[in-house]
Amino acid sequence: GDSVTQKQGQVTLSEDDFLFINCTYSTTTYPTLLWYVQYPGQGPQLLLKVTTANNKGISRGFEATYDKGTTSFHLQKASVQESDSAVYFCALSGTQVVGQLTFGSGTRLQVYA
Amino acid sequence: NAGVIQTPRHKVTGKGQEATLWCEPISGHSAVFWYRQTIVQGLEFLTYFRNQAPIDDSGMPKERFSAQMPNQSHSTLKIQSTQPQDSAVYLCASSLDGYEQYFGPGTRLTVL
Numbered sequence: 001g002d003s004v005t006q007k008q009g010q011v012t013l014s015e016d017d018f019l020f021i022n023c024t025y026s027t028t029t030y031p032t033l034l035w036y037v038q039y040p041g042q043g044p045q046l047l048l049k050v051t052t053a054n055n056k057g058i059s060r061g062f063e064a065t066y067d068k069g070t071t072s073f074h075l076q077k078a079s080v081q082e083s084d085s086a087v088y089f090c091a092l093s094g095t096q097v098v099g100q101l102t103f104g105s106g107t108r109l110q111v112y113a
Numbered sequence: 114n115a116g117v118i119q120t121p122r123h124k125v126t127g128k129g130q131e132a133t134l135w136c137e138p139i140s141g142h143s144a145v146f147w148y149r150q151t152i153v154q155g156l157e158f159l160t161y162f163r164n165q166a167p168i169d170d171s172g173m174p175k176e177r178f179s180a181q182m183p184n185q186s187h188s189t190l191k192i193q194s195t196q197p198q199d200s201a202v203y204l205c206a207s208s209l210d211g212y213e214q215y216f217g218p219g220t221r222l223t224v225l
Contacts, residue, residue, distance in 0.1 A: 032212045034212070034213075036216075041218070042218055042219075043117070043204050043206070043216030043217050043218050043219050044156070044204075044216045045216070046213055046214070046215065049212065049213060089156065093211075093212050099144055099146065099161055099163070099168075099169075099208065099211030099212070099214075100146070100158045100161060100169060100171075100172075101146075101148075101156075101158065101214060102158070103155060103156040104155075105155050106155065106156075
């Protein structure tokens with residue numbers, strides 16, 4: 001079945017630092033890959049979607065890139081702010097059953113001013 | 114657009130009691146999903162409806178858990194005879210295309 005691995009459990013940065021979070025995935029078909037952000041007390045919010053057609057997504061200063069060769073996709077931001085502190089999840093769309101999302105374990109980002 | 118609405122936000126039940134969780138999807142979205150979130154297991158898929166029809170319930174525990182979508186404006190997740198291990202945040206999401214899913218704030222269920 002589909003799987004997603006997100007190894008960075010926690011990332012601590014200062015404001016204006018560069019952010020990079022990596023995910024690897026395993027699937028037998030062409031995936032749609034997504035990044036969600038979750039703030040305390042809220043549900044996950046869709047941040048970016050990347051498909052095999054476009055390879056890259058950009059939103060709110062964040063950029064997601066997909067590499068089919070290494071079956072990885074990563075999230076980056078050039079200059080983080082304290083307000084970016086949250087948990088970031090990568091997710092793979094259901095390739096066997098359209099719509100079901102398989103989530104990574106999440107990366108907690110803490111940004112200090 | 115109010116987003117996905119989930120009620121109640123918090124529910125506390127005693128062991129063995131029943132819990133019913135409600136979800137109102139975004140108007141016009143044809144797909145509704147239920148997920149469960151815990152510290153240990155993370156985000157887990159439970160079940161999925163499209164146009165009110167159940168499509169996939171592969172993530173649902175076979176006993177005690179059931180989900181329904183009686184009309185396009187709401188879905189319910191029912192847990193019978195709740196157990197402490199059912200304590201979690203239950204999240205509902207809706208989608209137009211099944212890929213971009215929009216989540217509600219969740220219901221935090223605590224089973225004492």
